[in-house]
Amino acid sequence: MQLDVVTLFPQWFDWFSEQRHVANALAAGNELRALDLREHTPLSGGQVDDTPFGGGAGMVLRVDVMDHALRGFYGIDPVDLRRERRVIALTPGGRILDEALVNELAAEPAVTLLCGRYEGFDERIVQHFCSDAVSIGRYVLAGGELAAMVVCDAVLRKLPGALGHADSAAEESFSAALGGDPEYPHYTRPADYRGWNVPDVLLSGHHEEIRRWRRARSRERGATGGA
Numbered sequence: 204m205q206l207d208v209v210t211l212f213p214q215w216f217d218w219f220s221e222q223r224h225v226a227n228a229l230a231a232g233n234e235l236r237a238l239d240l241r242e243h244t245p246l247s248g249g250q251v252d253d254t255p256f257g258g259g260a261g262m263v264l265r266v267d268v269m270d271h272a273l274r275g276f277y278g279i280d281p282v283d284l285r286r287e288r289r290v291i292a293l294t295p296g297g298r299i300l301d302e303a304l305v306n307e308l309a310a311e312p313a314v315t316l317l318c319g320r321y322e323g324f325d326e327r328i329v330q331h332f333c334s335d336a337v338s339i340g341r342y343v344l345a346g347g348e349l350a351a352m353v354v355c356d357a358v359l360r361k362l363p364g365a366l367g368h369a370d371s372a373a374e375e376s377f378s379a380a381l382g383g384d385p386e387y388p389h390y391t392r393p394a395d396y397r398g399w400n401v402p403d404v405l406l407s408g409h410h411e412e413i414r415r416w417r418r419a420r421s422r423e424r425g426a427t428g429g430a
């Protein structure tokens with residue numbers, strides 16, 4: 204899979220790319236590129252934004268700058284690009300990132316994430332260059348870079364080779380194996396710490412009972428919306 208992030212801060216992704224599961228996914232043949240929005244700007248002094256029509260605070264990322272950037276990176280009109288690959292505007296009001304969307308993206312051969320800054324994108328970027336708009340939650344970050352990392356982290360760990368143990372991703376919160384419920388609680392040594400005991404069933408060695416106990420805890424968490 205090729206994951207591209209268009210950003211004003213490509214260097215943020217140097218650290219991210221070095222993290223174990225990301226590095227594993229890249230070593231397994233996937234690609235993560237941080238593309239500098241300023242690289243192809245047609246404006247002088249590396250300008251990328253401008254004041255909003257109609258007035259108001261802040262600066263808005265210009266549609267012509269994004270047009271030049273995407274043409275520069277991909278060599279085609281961005282209006283056509285979104286038919287070739289998912290081009291996603293990261294924006295607080297977009298479709299909420301959840302397990303279904305992560306699985307959807309992990310099945311794509313190529314995805315481009317656009318990071319906003321300041322007041323966000325000129326709406327024509329979203330309308331004409333993007334296939335989707337995605338939010339990582341109903342709150343506002345200063346920029347799209349952390350949102351892009353959240354998307355990349357969630358997607359890359361789904362890919363073969365990213366995690367050390369293939370089963371870790373098969374049975375985890377919201378997976379089909381758990382019927383979409385959150386994962387059951389885990390415990391490790393010591394079995395008794397300050398009088399806080401690990402449930403007996405987990406020490407019993409009865410695999411079927413353990414499986415049933417875990418499934419029940421998982422369902423409980425799904426029903427209550429708990430941790």
Ligand code: SAM
Pocket residue numbers: 292293294295296317318319320321322323324337338339340341342343344345346347348350
């Ligand atoms: N004026 C925008 C609004 O009120 O919706 C907020 C812009 S925000 C300060 C700047 C950029 O950060 C956005 O364009 C987007 O790329 C990114 N961003 C902020 N919060 C986000 C979120 N919850 N999910 C995804 N991206 C987010």
